[in-house]
Amino acid sequence: MKKIITIAAVLTIMAGALGGCGTNGSPAGEDVKSEKAKSSQTVATDGSTSMEKVIGFLSEAYMEEHGDIKVTYNPTGSSSGIQAAAEGRCDIGLASRDLKEEETADLQGTVVAIDGIGIIVNPDNPTEDLTIEQIGKIYSGEITNWKEVGGSDAPIVCIGREAASGTRDGFEEVTGTKDKCKYSQELTSTGDVVQTVSGNPNAIGYASVASAGDTVKMISVEGVRPTTDTIQDGEYKVQRNFVLVTKKDTALSRAAQEFFDFATSEQADSLIKEAGAVPVKR
Amino acid sequence: MEKAMNLLFLVCGLLTILFVILITVFLVISGIPAIRNIGLGDFLFGKTWASTSARPSYGILPFILTSVYGTLGAVLIGVPIGLLCAIFLAKMSPKKVGSVVRNVVDLLAGIPSVVYGLVGMIIIVPCVREIFHLPDGANLFSAILVLAVMILPSVISVSETAIKAVPKEYEEASLALGATKTETIFKVVVPAAKSGIVTAVVLGIGRAVGEAMAVMMVAGNVANMPELFGSVRFLTTAVASEMSYSSGLQRQALFSIALVLFLFIMAINLILNVMIKKGEQND
Numbered sequence: 001m002k003k004i005i006t007i008a009a010v011l012t013i014m015a016g017a018l019g020g021c022g023t024n025g026s027p028a029g030e031d032v033k034s035e036k037a038k039s040s041q042t043v044a045t046d047g048s049t050s051m052e053k054v055i056g057f058l059s060e061a062y063m064e065e066h067g068d069i070k071v072t073y074n075p076t077g078s079s080s081g082i083q084a085a086a087e088g089r090c091d092i093g094l095a096s097r098d099l100k101e102e103e104t105a106d107l108q109g110t111v112v113a114i115d116g117i118g119i120i121v122n123p124d125n126p127t128e129d130l131t132i133e134q135i136g137k138i139y140s141g142e143i144t145n146w147k148e149v150g151g152s153d154a155p156i157v158c159i160g161r162e163a164a165s166g167t168r169d170g171f172e173e174v175t176g177t178k179d180k181c182k183y184s185q186e187l188t189s190t191g192d193v194v195q196t197v198s199g200n201p202n203a204i205g206y207a208s209v210a211s212a213g214d215t216v217k218m219i220s221v222e223g224v225r226p227t228t229d230t231i232q233d234g235e236y237k238v239q240r241n242f243v244l245v246t247k248k249d250t251a252l253s254r255a256a257q258e259f260f261d262f263a264t265s266e267q268a269d270s271l272i273k274e275a276g277a278v279p280v281k282r
Numbered sequence: 283m284e285k286a287m288n289l290l291f292l293v294c295g296l297l298t299i300l301f302v303i304l305i306t307v308f309l310v311i312s313g314i315p316a317i318r319n320i321g322l323g324d325f326l327f328g329k330t331w332a333s334t335s336a337r338p339s340y341g342i343l344p345f346i347l348t349s350v351y352g353t354l355g356a357v358l359i360g361v362p363i364g365l366l367c368a369i370f371l372a373k374m375s376p377k378k379v380g381s382v383v384r385n386v387v388d389l390l391a392g393i394p395s396v397v398y399g400l401v402g403m404i405i406i407v408p409c410v411r412e413i414f415h416l417p418d419g420a421n422l423f424s425a426i427l428v429l430a431v432m433i434l435p436s437v438i439s440v441s442e443t444a445i446k447a448v449p450k451e452y453e454e455a456s457l458a459l460g461a462t463k464t465e466t467i468f469k470v471v472v473p474a475a476k477s478g479i480v481t482a483v484v485l486g487i488g489r490a491v492g493e494a495m496a497v498m499m500v501a502g503n504v505a506n507m508p509e510l511f512g513s514v515r516f517l518t519t520a521v522a523s524e525m526s527y528s529s530g531l532q533r534q535a536l537f538s539i540a541l542v543l544f545l546f547i548m549a550i551n552l553i554l555n556v557m558i559k560k561g562e563q564n565d
Contacts, residue, residue: 049526077526155417162503162523163334179335184418184513186503188523192403199408202417 043256046074047081047094048166050190050208051242054113055094057275058263069255078166082107085245091256093245096166097173106248112263113242113277116209116231117171120194120216122201127151129220132237136175138204141182146202157184159196159205170240171206206238210276231278242277306544313541316340316534325538331505331515333524333532340535342520342542348508349517349546352422352497353490356429360490361483363430364437368482369467371438372445391435399499402428407500414511420502422514428496433486440485444478445471477561484554491546494518517543 045055052075059071076084078095082103085093099109119135121127130138130149137143139158147153160183161168167190172178187193190207197205198215205216209226212218218226221238230236244260246252252260262268269279317325320340328341367387371380403420406427411419448471456466472479494516502513503523515523521536521543 080526157418179332183504184502185420186523188498192499195403199404200411200418
């Protein structure tokens with residue numbers, strides 16, 4: 001009899017656990033997040049991994065001024081961030097791409113900063129400048145040798161990011177190579193791309209201007225070097241927006257609204273610059 | 283008190299089962315919808331994976347074949363080295379050298395896979411590029427090399443145990459009949475330890491199939507049909523590299539890939555269990 005009771009007790013516990021998790025199916029972390037989002041003293045941001053630096057600088061400065069408010073950042077990727085904002089799992093979603101049409105139905109995107117995407121090659125590569133057309137042809141496999149674009153006689157190795165990376169999305173959009181890229185490597189982080197390009201004399205890659213570092217050579221595009229000015233006025237063509245995503249029909253909590261206003265104010269410009277991105281032209 | 287402890291033990295025991303059931307149920311539930319949506323045939327035997335394209339296609343044959351070829355390659359390179367090393371450790375090595383080698387093997391087992399990947403990325407990939415005069419060294423071959431090293435520890439330690447378990451009399455009888463030491467090892471000891479060695483190989487296969495991080499860093503990760511010197515994507519890396527950004531059907535399809543991978547591992551475990559049972563019967 002005792003045994004039966006014991007087994008029954010265990011089964012009940014198991015059933016409870018199964019019932020609780022089976023229907024949910026989302027990682028436990030998300031529950032914690034949504035709880036955080038509800039508390040007005042926490043501003044939960046969620047999304048683009050490329051925006052880590054920008055959001056880090058902004059939130060740090062903001063929290064220094066407002067000791068009672070905590071800004072959290074969950075690096076999940078642009079699409080996840082947009083989704084999280086739509087589902088109310090965070091206060092502000094972060095996307096390193098403009099919102100798609102179907103997403104603008106109930107979401108509002110506000111450009112907080114601009115990110116230049118640098119075209120990087122190995123330091124040993126003599127190439128200094130490419131046109132967007134040339135870059136597009138290189139990545140779609142029409143141009144396969146560096147000598148066709150004025151370099152040395154060597155095969156071109158195209159390094160890119162994984163599908164659905166914000167940087168890749170931005171790059172392919174600008175160069176018109178969507179779904180046409182013939183990559184030699186698809187890597188999952190900017191650091192990997194930089195590392196690979198710095199290790200292969202024939203490689204070409206793309207990375208945020210801010211995080212390219214000096215182990216690789218950033219070339220100019222259509223004769224324009226990526227600088228703050230050229231990115232801001234759109235002269236440097238390979239760039240994308242960093243977007244704060246909010247819900248259209250729901251008002252932000254007081255703390256979130258204040259942080260939002262701070263991030264989009266002129267005050268934030270120097271911080272955004274420090275973080276390696278380019279502030280919006282006012 | 284006694285009864286309470288009993289209950290606690292029981293709960294802990296059942297908890298493990300619960301985890302396995304949970305993972306299985308979760309994978310099946312989340313993996314089936316995409317397969318239904320895409321169609322089992324198109325999913326398993328489709329040759330193109332373009333999950334984010336305007337007209338997405340979700341064929342995972344490239345991943346399956348890459349995982350199979352990659353694992354086979356790793357076994358082809360890793361098992362002979364591991365087996366000979368195990369023979370050395372069990373039969374040939376002087377005590378001191380043996381203990382050093384054994385410690386090093388244990389160390390090899392403890393190295394995190396991201397470190398293997400890093401070393402592969404910085405050393406093996408450029409070397410493969412130079413040696414074979416390729417434009418790029420991140421390919422199936424590099425991944426096989428890294429995997430071969432990664433399966434060494436399990437192959438070595440399990441086959442060493444198996445070889446050591448062979449009764450001394452077998453060996454002595456063979457030597458007494460005039461066979462040389464090499465003949466004895468290859469014709470008597472190794473065949474006698476066969477089932478243990480096969481277990482070691484299967485364990486190695488399991489490790490190679492399930493490895494994600496290290497191969498992600500050296501294989502190039504482009505969803506091509508596998509070529510020895512082409513950039514490839516494994517089942518594991520297919521899930522890992524897209525999961526963080528995925529949404530909708532793409533995400534569901536990733537769960538389906540995980541389900542396929544899970545079935546692979548289940549099959550390998552099943553084979554392993556049969557092997558071990560067989561080994562026990564032989565003893």
